[in-house]
Amino acid sequence: MTQQRVLDAAAAAKAAWLRSARESLRKWPAPLLADLDPPELLGVTESSLADRYAEGPLAPYVERDIDRIARERLRSKGLLLLVGAPASGVTRTAYETALSDPVPRHVLAPISPDGLRRAIDELDVLSHLATRTSLMLWLDRVDRFAPSGLTVRMLRECRERSPGLRVVATVLSTCYLAWATEQADLAAEFGAPVMLERLASGPELARAKSAYPDVDFTEGIAPAFTATGSLLRRMAAGDRSCPFEPVGGDCALARAVLHVAIGWVGTGTPRALSAVTTSGLVQQRLGRPGEPDRSHLAHALEWWASPATDGAALLTLGMLGAQVETLAPHAGVAEVVNLETTPDDDVWTTALNDVHSAADSEGLGRIGYQAHVRGILHVSGAAWDMVREADEPAAEALRRAASFSESRRDYAAAIPLRERMLRIVETTSGPDDPELAVALMMLAVAVEGSGEVAKARDMFERALAIDERSYGPDHLQVALMLHNLGVILNTLGEPTKAREVLERALSIKERALGTEHHEVAVTLKSIGRSFMLLREPAKARDLYERSLSIRERAFGPDHLEVADSLASLGIAWRELEEPAKALELLDRALSIEERELGRHDPDVGDTLSDLGLVWMDLRDPFKARDLLERALAIKSRFYGPDHRRVAGTLNSLGEVWIHLGEPAKARDMFERVLAIDERLYGSNHLEVAGPLGNLGVACAEAGAPGKARDLIERALAIEERALGPDHPKVAGTLGNLGNVWNELGNPDKAREVYLKALGILRANPEGNRSAMADIVRRLRRVDPDLVIRSDGRTAGLRSSGDDHGDAWTDEEGH
Structure with missing residues (x-):
């Protein structure tokens, strides 16, 4: 091969590589973020209304309440996921957040669904960047990337090869839950998202009015500068000039037409809505006999399809000659409405039958x-x-x-x-x-x-x-x-x-x-x-x-x-x-979970429950109570009041109420736990033994030792059968039973039960030192003459029956 052919082949390869890079990324070479044309490269667009205020490619930005949180999240974590309601302006907010970074950054903006995978894995664009290039990875509508087109591995590789990388991603709130379910690892990598609503808060509205005193922000800040806002206002006003309705009255048929069209899209069906189907659904919605008047229906369709001042229309009609064949609502308006309302059952059923027939x-x-x-x-x-x-x-x-x-x-x-x-x-x-x-x-x-x-x-x-x-x-x-x-x-x-x-x-x-x-x-x-x-x-x-x-x-x-x-x-x-x-x-653990999952996730509730028990060990029952009550609220809200994971926290909270001298409150907690566990496991399962024993303790504290004895003995029988008579858990229940026998005025029986518990704990000392010490204290109360050695072995005075007086005996026969 001649040198020229080698050069030509290299040039062709370079051109092919460059072509592939530009098919994978919105712009290559990667430009500086500050030099970008936002409408062209990032999809941040506005209507002609914004042109009146624009000082550059975009109108001046109105600060949102979440901006500070978003900037801090991006700075501290390096990854930011913004979840925006439809028409909230989430992409513009993401862009402004990215611009707030003080470091000049070059932007990689991959094209969904596979652009990032091709850019990273096939083209290795990162190796074509200058050394120490500061990067911003832009992932607008992250849910549109294929599962294989955006993975945790890719994000981590980008971050490893470009230290200090910033990743900014957006997704609509209507898509977030489904995306976070299907891409759970990716959602976890981003952590808790920052949420952006469509409608402005009081402070946001004040800032918007100050910057744009003559703009209507009724439908939100972002919609005020887009066709969606004007169309939402038009939809709210309705057709009050319909010749088929009384003068000044809203046209119910026209509103039904739009409602049906928006609901059809809201079912998720990929099939077009026909005019014939619309007519039938409108009739069902209005509850009127017979088909809608054709002239009236035609007027309603034409009215919604007529463009507003900025050229957009609420309906797009598919025509075959002079006949309307299909209709589709404005996508932005449909997203907003379907977030707040659900399609009628008739619309769901008709859409379902349509796909099934096809x-x-x-x-x-x-x-x-x-x-x-x-x-x-x-x-x-x-x-x-x-x-x-x-x-x-x-x-x-x-x-x-x-x-x-x-x-x-x-x-x-x-x-x-x-x-x-x-x-x-x-x-x-x-x-x-x-x-x-x-x-x-x-x-x-x-x-x-x-x-x-x-x-x-x-x-x-x-x-x-x-x-x-x-x-x-x-x-x-x-x-x-x-x-x-x-x-x-x-x-x-x-x-x-x-x-x-x-x-x-x-x-x-x-x-x-x-x-x-x-x-x-x-x-x-x-x-x-x-x-x-x-x-x-x-x-x-x-x-x-x-x-x-x-x-x-x-x-x-x-x-x-x-x-x-x-x-x-x-x-x-x-x-x-x-x-x-x-x-x-x-x-x-709690710090990580609250940061990644939010303060109200059930996993946070589990850790709060564990922390409550630790604070009990640290002898602060008030702090334990506060933590456990917060955990109980989280779990009850998430699982419902009768779930087994709720039962665990109820049980711990009951123990705290015992320590706080509130046995009646503790009894209520343990009774709820017992009801849940008996329903789930049956009356003789090991899981039931715990709440039985705890309920017995609560009854004893409340002055009902007879009932307490019956409950604790039932718990003891279950544990001995399931775990064996020498299990440390059995020793704990024996200790509670000894307390009850003492309260019933039978210290000899209490002494017998305590000694049995102590023998079990001596044979299983690991992790049971405090339990052993507790049993020793109880034994000394019922038998002050009992000698207890450092290893837990006991000895007591017993009459020898001879002239040498009393002799020491080992209570365990040694």
Whole structure:
């Protein structure tokens, strides 16, 4: 090859690379943010109204209340996700936030859905930037990127290769929940979003009026400068000049037409709304006999389709000759209205029948998903009943809908969907099909979340058997199922069996993934939980510390996965009677969770509950009460008042009320816990023993020792049967029973029970030092002559019956 050909080939390759870069990014080479033309490059556009005020490409910005928070989030975290209501001006706010950065930055603005992946993975544009270039990654409408087109890995790679990178992303509030469900890892990477509303607050309105005294901000600040604002005002005014209505009266038919058109779009259907369908739906909405008058209907269509002063119209008509065939509402107006209202049932049903008649599975899935997300479950249920095949597009939408509810912990809404998916798979697959195992596993997760733990175990065991036959005993998929089963067994109070199952899962994972993989950390944490239930907190601590170390290396020190391990480790240190260490770890976990999830997330509620118990150990019951009441409010609001995760916090709060001398309040708490646990587990399950015993303590404190004895003895029988007579948990219940016998005027019986408890604790000293000391104090009260040695062994005076007087005897026969 001649030198010229080499040069020509190199030039062609360079030109091809440049062409690909410009097809992947809005602008290349990456320009400075301050030099950008916002309308062209970032999609920040305004109407002709703004031109009257523009000093550059855009009119002067009106500061929003969230601007300070957004700037601080971007500065401190490096990533900012702005969630804006439709027509809120979220893209403009994001742009102004980016401009506020004092560092001059070059902008990478990838084109969705795949531009970032091509730019990073295929073109390696980062290596084509000058050394130490300060970058801004612009991700407007982040939800429009494909799952493979924007990943956590890509974000982290960009941040690693461009230290100090700033990432600014936006998404509409109508899309955020679905996106955060489907891209949970990505949403977690961004952390808690900053929310922007459409309508202006009082201070915002004052600033807007000061800058633009003659502009109408009724519909919000951003809409005032766009066609959406003028069209919203026109829609609110209605057609008061309709020749078919009384003079000055609003045209009900015209309003019904627009309502139907907007509602049709709100169902999520991809199919056009025909004029014939509109006529029928308008008739149903108005409740009038017969079809609408054709001339009246034509006038209404033409009126809404006539352009406003800036050239936009509320309706776009599709014409075939002189005949209106289809109609579609203005997209911006439809987004605003559909955020605040839901389509009529007639519109939902008609849209559903339309896609079904056309065998449009993708359209069916869109409508079903939209209805499910909006809580119109009878519509989504009708859609899912039309799904027949596991691999059709609507089936994928069904799975997404179930995941959406599960991500919000709304398992009651998810279970019917998972059951429907299981029925579909069962009818189209064999008994050993791995897809059947997946469907069983997903249903089991939802069922377990709803509190039916034993039912979930049966499903996991069935799924595990299928996977073992399909993949063999040492496959990663088998490890996943083993892990899930182990978690369930822990919840069911079977930690020995759980540990065996989880250790098998760990062995498979370590062989397949290596000992430092984050999936290994997940199973280490679950094994730690087994040891906690087995009252071996030191072993649990060691496992939690290893899990934490792996997660910190994998995710960094401030990730939610790290917070999870911190909280578990804190609980272990509490059980090891090191409340100061527990407090430090739990405070760190809470800080991460509140920053990433917000102050009202149920995971925050769990950590608050744990912190409340630590403050009890630190002898500050008032602080404990405040934390637990905050946790209870969060969990009750999220799960409802009768969920098992609410029961745990109620139980802890009841214990606090005991310490605060309010046994009646404590009794109310424990009675609620007992009712929840008996409904979930049955009257003789280990989970029921705790609230039984606590309720007994509360009754004793309230002056009812006879009732207290019956409750505590019932709890003791359950624990001895489930855990064995020598378990440390049994010792705690024996201690409470001894107190009651003493109150009933039988100190000898109390002494007998205390001695039995002390013997158990002596045999299990680890993590039980304070419990042993407490039993010793109680023994000394009922038997002041009893000698208790430093190792917990006891001796008392007993008459020898001879001339040598009294002799010492070992109470335990030694």
